[in-house]
Amino acid sequence: MERKATYPDLKINGVGQASGGTYREVRIDGVSRLKGDIECEKLRLNGMATAQGTIRARELECDGKLNAVRLLEAGNAVLNGMIKVKGEFRGEKVELNGYIVVQGDLSAESFHGRGCVEVGGLLNAGEVNLTAEGRCTAREIGGESIRIRRGTGGSRWRTMWSWAIPKLTAITEADTIEGDRIDLEHTTASVVRGSVVHVGKGCKIGRVEYTGELNVHPDARVENPVKV
Structure with missing residues (x-):
C-alpha cells in the first residue's frame, strides 16, 4: 500500500523570513519574506508578505498585503486587501475584495471581484463578475459570461478598504x-x-x-455595431 507523503507546517509570527519548500500549511501572522519557491496545501496570510519565488497553493487566504515577484498559482483564493503580482496569476475560484495588480495574465475558472483590478495582459475566466470601486483596467477581458458593474461606494466598504483603493472614478477600461x-x-x-x-x-x-442579440442603453454609446 502506497503511503501518502506528509509535509510539515510553516508558521511565522511577528517579523520573519523563510526559504522555499513544500509544506502542508503556511500561516503568516505579521510581516514576512519568502525567499524561495513555496508549494503548499493552504496559505493563510494575515499581515504583509513578499514572495521572491513562485507560490503554488491549493487554497489561499489573504487578509492584508501580498507581493509576489514571480508566478502566483492558487486553487481557491479569497483575497482581502492588496495583491501585487509581477508575473502571472493562475487560479480556479478567485474572490477579490480589495485591490489587485497583475503585470502579466490573470486566468481562472471564475473571477468575482469587488474593488480595483489592473491586469497588464489578459483577464480570462469562465465567469467574470466585476464590481468596480475604482478604475479597473485590462488589455483584454475574456470569458463565457462577463458582467461588469460600478460599485455603490458604500460607506462600510470604503471604510474597510480605503487604504488600498485609489480615489479614482469607478470605470472599467479594456482594449478588447x-x-x-x-x-x-x-x-x-x-x-x-x-x-x-x-x-x-x-x-x-x-x-x-x-x-445573436445586442441591447444598447440610451445613456451608452456604440460607434459601430455589427452583426456577424
Missing part, C-alpha cells in the same frame, strides 16, 4: 472584451465581441460584433 454573454455598465472598450451583448449606462464602445 470577448465572450458569449456580455453585460456591461460604465465600461470603455475599443472592441466588444459576443453572442448576447448588453451595453448598459455609462459605456463607450468603439465596435460591437455580435452573433
